[in-house]
Amino acid sequence: MDRICEDLLKLIGEKERVVPGDRIEEKYLSDTLGRLKGKAQALVFAESAEEVSRVMKYAYENGIAVTPRGAGTNLVGSTVPQKGGVILDVSRMNRILEIDEETFTATVEPGIVLQDFQQYVESIGLFYPPDPGEKTATIGGNIATNAGGMRAVKYGVTRDYVRGLEVVLPDGEITWVGSKNVKDASGLQLKQLFIGSEGTLCVITKCILRLIPKPDASLSVLVPYEDLNSAIRGVHAIIKANANPTAIEFVERSVVELGEKYTGLSFPCPEAKAYILLTFDGLQQQVEQNAGRVQKVAQTTGALSFIPLTDPAAAADVWKVRGCLVKAVEAVSEQEPVDLVVPISKSAEFVAFVHQVEAETGMQMVAFGHAGDGNVHLCIVRGDRDDETWNRELACVMRTVYGKAYELGGLTSGEHGIGIAKRPYFLENTPAVNLALMRAVKDAIDPKHILNDHISYLK
Numbered sequence: 001m002d003r004i005c006e007d008l009l010k011l012i013g014e015k016e017r018v019v020p021g022d023r024i025e026e027k028y029l030s031d032t033l034g035r036l037k038g039k040a041q042a043l044v045f046a047e048s049a050e051e052v053s054r055v056m057k058y059a060y061e062n063g064i065a066v067t068p069r070g071a072g073t074n075l076v077g078s079t080v081p082q083k084g085g086v087i088l089d090v091s092r093m094n095r096i097l098e099i100d101e102e103t104f105t106a107t108v109e110p111g112i113v114l115q116d117f118q119q120y121v122e123s124i125g126l127f128y129p130p131d132p133g134e135k136t137a138t139i140g141g142n143i144a145t146n147a148g149g150m151r152a153v154k155y156g157v158t159r160d161y162v163r164g165l166e167v168v169l170p171d172g173e174i175t176w177v178g179s180k181n182v183k184d185a186s187g188l189q190l191k192q193l194f195i196g197s198e199g200t201l202c203v204i205t206k207c208i209l210r211l212i213p214k215p216d217a218s219l220s221v222l223v224p225y226e227d228l229n230s231a232i233r234g235v236h237a238i239i240k241a242n243a244n245p246t247a248i249e250f251v252e253r254s255v256v257e258l259g260e261k262y263t264g265l266s267f268p269c270p271e272a273k274a275y276i277l278l279t280f281d282g283l284q285q286q287v288e289q290n291a292g293r294v295q296k297v298a299q300t301t302g303a304l305s306f307i308p309l310t311d312p313a314a315a316a317d318v319w320k321v322r323g324c325l326v327k328a329v330e331a332v333s334e335q336e337p338v339d340l341v342v343p344i345s346k347s348a349e350f351v352a353f354v355h356q357v358e359a360e361t362g363m364q365m366v367a368f369g370h371a372g373d374g375n376v377h378l379c380i381v382r383g384d385r386d387d388e389t390w391n392r393e394l395a396c397v398m399r400t401v402y403g404k405a406y407e408l409g410g411l412t413s414g415e416h417g418i419g420i421a422k423r424p425y426f427l428e429n430t431p432a433v434n435l436a437l438m439r440a441v442k443d444a445i446d447p448k449h450i451l452n453d454h455i456s457y458l459k
């Protein structure tokens with residue numbers, strides 16, 4: 001056992017929770033895609049804020065890199081420990097500490113898994129709206145990446161449900177930012193800085209989350225169109241009609257077919273070329289009224305049909321096909337996921353451009369996404385390219401699609417973050433002065449650059 005492990009063992013006290021570098025399982029050295037691999041001297045499973053604090057203090061004093069980790073489901077290499085040091089896994093800190101029904105808040109540890117938390121609060125009549133596609137991620141990871149997901153169009157993103165955070169700073173100091181209070185105009189909002197900081201500024205050790213009453217009813221509706229352009233026009237009309245959908249997803253038929261193959265399930269109306277999939281929630285009457293508004297929009301925007309998924313099993317099947325798309329692509333080939341965002345009015349133009357690039361280059365690109373917020377997910381499919389060809393052609397295609405997104409006023413990431421994988425594109429599109437400010441914040445909070453410094457746009 002090397003010196004770092006021996007020292008960490010003294011701090012943690014249990015051999016089973018300090019894994020030496022040569023015994024760390026591969027998955028801890030990567031993200032969910034497993035392509036980028038790092039190295040570490042030790043993997044520590046922390047069980048309390050005090051333990052996190054002890055590890056951070058030790059790392060700070062000795063200038064050792066630290067990579068915080070939840071469930072490791074990120075898609076951008078942010079948990080790849082490129083600088084060695086310690087992987088600090090907080091997934092065992094997974095308790096619900098308090099449900100405060102008087103303030104509509106829950107206080108949880110960061111390692112609680114999203115789907116476990118959602119199920120628990122719903123079982124007591126409450127609701128936690130953020131709903132990113134990967135339900136096995138941790139709440140701490142969701143906060144560190146400011147995860148969005150399907151329901152963002154109505155309810156907002158993770159940031160909108162974080163009231164307060166207990167964090168451990170790089171030097172080991174424990175502090176709170178935010179609180180149970182609804183409003184806060186009390187000084188600079190450090191909490192907002194930590195949310196979405198991808199573990200580069202602090203380790204989150206407790207989270208006060210905002211809850212809302214569970215909606216009484218919900219209904220999903222599928223609106224098939226003969227092309228994506230008409231479908232995206234439909235999205236604009238739906239938002240304008242004040243139909244208040246919880247989710248508006250777009251998906252093309254060719255992509256649905258991948259999902260159907262992967263799940264063995266079928267989507268209704270297979271003759272369509274594109275679909276808008278919506279959910280409504282709230283009081284039963286509101287849900288019906290809002291769905292009715294969309295039915296009218298469907299008629300005036302040339303939809304092929306309007307299919308209310310009133311049977312919960314049928315709705316679950318359609319959402320299962322939509323939800324499996326990343327995994328369905330991966331079952332066929334390695335892929336590079338892209339989650340750029342463009343103004344909602346530009347989604348159709350952007351996807352049309354992607355198809356043009358596909359036709360010109362022969363590189364398959366599977367596009368789907370959150371139509372209500374212009375968040376386009378692309379899976380760039382490797383197929384049978386050898387390493388050299390794949391790396392060369394991928395770099396070329398990535399530059400082309402990011403270039404177009406930026407030209408349309410878009411941004412590098414809508415919800416997955418920058419990590420290692422999206423660094424070059426982020427650097428290209430971010431004003432130098434903004435980068436300098438971000439680096440100044442990093443220097444102020446983590447002067448020795450020990451926390452996730454591999455996410456190196458902050459260097």
Ligand SMILES: Cc1cc2nc3c(=O)[nH]c(=O)nc-3n(C[C@H](O)[C@H](O)[C@H](O)COP(=O)(O)OP(=O)(O)OC[C@H]3O[C@@H](n4cnc5c(N)ncnc54)[C@H](O)[C@@H]3O)c2cc1C
Binds near residue numbers: 205
């Ligand atoms: C199939 C699939 C579908 C997805 N769909 C969506 C989607 O629809 N919308 C969306 O927004 N995202 C989506 N994602 C991304 C997903 O939201 C993130 O992977 C998730 O939020 C990361 O949580 P995690 O616990 O796995 O964190 P990890 O992957 O372990 O870590 C992610 C980042 O957070 C940091 N971190 C983790 N825990 C802490 C902590 N306690 N304190 C400080 N830093 C920490 C890590 O260092 C790392 O930088 C999807 C991912 C997959 C694989």
